[in-house]
Amino acid sequence: MTYGQGTVALPARLPYFQVMVTTAHNHQLHEGEALSNAAQTALEKAGEQWTTMRASVFEALSQFEKPASAYDIAEAVSKSQQRRVAANSVYRILDLFVGANVAMRVESKNAYIANAHPDCMHDCIFLVCSGCGSATHVDDDKISDGLRAAARKAGFNPVRPVMEVHGTCADCG
Amino acid sequence: MTYGQGTVALPARLPYFQVMVTTAHNHQLHEGEALSNAAQTALEKAGEQWTTMRASVFEALSQFEKPASAYDIAEAVSKSQQRRVAANSVYRILDLFVGANVAMRVESKNAYIANAHPDCMHDCIFLVCSGCGSATHVDDDKISDGLRAAARKAGFNPVRPVMEVHGTCADCG
DNA sequence: GTTGCCTTTGTAATAAAGTTGCGCGGCCTT
DNA sequence: AAGGCCGCGCAACTTTATTACAAAGGCAAC
Numbered sequence: 001m002t003y004g005q006g007t008v009a010l011p012a013r014l015p016y017f018q019v020m021v022t023t024a025h026n027h028q029l030h031e032g033e034a035l036s037n038a039a040q041t042a043l044e045k046a047g048e049q050w051t052t053m054r055a056s057v058f059e060a061l062s063q064f065e066k067p068a069s070a071y072d073i074a075e076a077v078s079k080s081q082q083r084r085v086a087a088n089s090v091y092r093i094l095d096l097f098v099g100a101n102v103a104m105r106v107e108s109k110n111a112y113i114a115n116a117h118p119d120c121m122h123d124c125i126f127l128v129c130s131g132c133g134s135a136t137h138v139d140d141d142k143i144s145d146g147l148r149a150a151a152r153k154a155g156f157n158p159v160r161p162v163m164e165v166h167g168t169c170a171d172c173g
Numbered sequence: 174m175t176y177g178q179g180t181v182a183l184p185a186r187l188p189y190f191q192v193m194v195t196t197a198h199n200h201q202l203h204e205g206e207a208l209s210n211a212a213q214t215a216l217e218k219a220g221e222q223w224t225t226m227r228a229s230v231f232e233a234l235s236q237f238e239k240p241a242s243a244y245d246i247a248e249a250v251s252k253s254q255q256r257r258v259a260a261n262s263v264y265r266i267l268d269l270f271v272g273a274n275v276a277m278r279v280e281s282k283n284a285y286i287a288n289a290h291p292d293c294m295h296d297c298i299f300l301v302c303s304g305c306g307s308a309t310h311v312d313d314d315k316i317s318d319g320l321r322a323a324a325r326k327a328g329f330n331p332v333r334p335v336m337e338v339h340g341t342c343a344d345c346g
Numbered sequence: 347g348t349t350g351c352c353t354t355t356g357t358a359a360t361a362a363a364g365t366t367g368c369g370c371g372g373c374c375t376t
Numbered sequence: 377a378a379g380g381c382c383g384c385g386c387a388a389c390t391t392t393a394t395t396a397c398a399a400a401g402g403c404a405a406c
Contacts, residue, residue: 049382156300156302156342168329
């Protein structure tokens with residue numbers, strides 16, 4: 001099934017994502033329906049199905065402007081579907097999303113955000129504001145490469161760097 | 174009261190901590206009783222008391238070879254004290270420890286480890302092994318500085334970088 | 347020395363985050 | 377039509393974290 005048919009409503013106000021790229025190269029940036037389409041493509045490329053439920057979860061996730069917990073999403077989807085959606089279903093789907101680079105987990109907040117450029121693989125950096133709770137996504141391959149290199153230097157085989165900076169954003173500063 | 178009087182037993186086998194320093198400078202490394210003493214000094218320098226309870230929590234924490242959850246510690250202290258010690262007491266003390274650089278939190282594991290060099294302030298890096306669950310502590314000021322700089326470049330005021338690398342250690346590789 | 351204050355810990359309840367096992371129903375294949 | 381796989385529902389449960397308030401102990405002023 002394709003996104004947009006039947007049950008899944010489009011957002012009234014489009015969600016936005018702040019993305020800054022310090023290493024020079026272009027990302028395909030997505031928002032709104034285009035973002036969902038990109039997510040669908042990415043998920044299917046990973047050999048997974050884009051179901052109504054998954055579309056709803058992604059839709060809910062992408063509407064949050066701050067990292068959302070699985071329970072936040074369960075609640076949002078429950079509301080939009082007029083029925084109770086259990087957290088564990090959401091967890092399953094979020095795990096899938098994270099695996100397919102369609103969503104990312106902010107470890108220090110136990111929360112998730114949609115990936116605005118699922119087509120492009122990066123070790124991502126989150127700037128987590130303690131004032132407003134937002135998490136800005138930044139990429140910097142030089143830093144992530146350095147971190148991986150430091151790990152290898154210590155005899156460690158790096159798989160997934162977690163880089164999150166706690167502090168205050170420009171608005172809350 | 175001073176640590177070592179009366180109720181708090183010293184470990185039979187001393188705990189160890191793997192610490193690697195890639196940026197060239199020396200740390201004062203501590204283990205066993207010396208570690209506890211260093212922790213006490215650091216905590217008191219932060220204007221906090223070194224109580225029996227806090228000594229016990231630090232003692233328990235430092236005996237774990239992997240990051241320990243607050244509940245792990247509560248259990249260990251309960252055992253060593255022959256009475257039930259509630260998790261929230263442990264949380265309170267761990268928060269204190271983290272604030273005084275006496276312990277550190279591994280965000281992606283919801284767990285804590287003792288800091289083997291509380292006297293020296295660093296943004297720390299954890300190499301978290303998915304095989305054995307251990308977390309090796311590494312320091313690299315170049316990387317953390319880079320991360321802070323990247324945050325500032327994005328208009329963000331960095332306070333605490335979180336750097337954790339998931340992968341496999343030399344033994345589990 | 348007893349009164350009052352401040353800090354620390356205890357107790358209990360509750361919230362938030364994450365997991366497990368099992369079963370149903372749809373859909374594809376044979 | 378039968379068998380198998382996948383996605384999801386449902387319920388129960390575990391683990392992690394927080395809150396509010398009471399009790400206990402040390403220290404200082406009176």
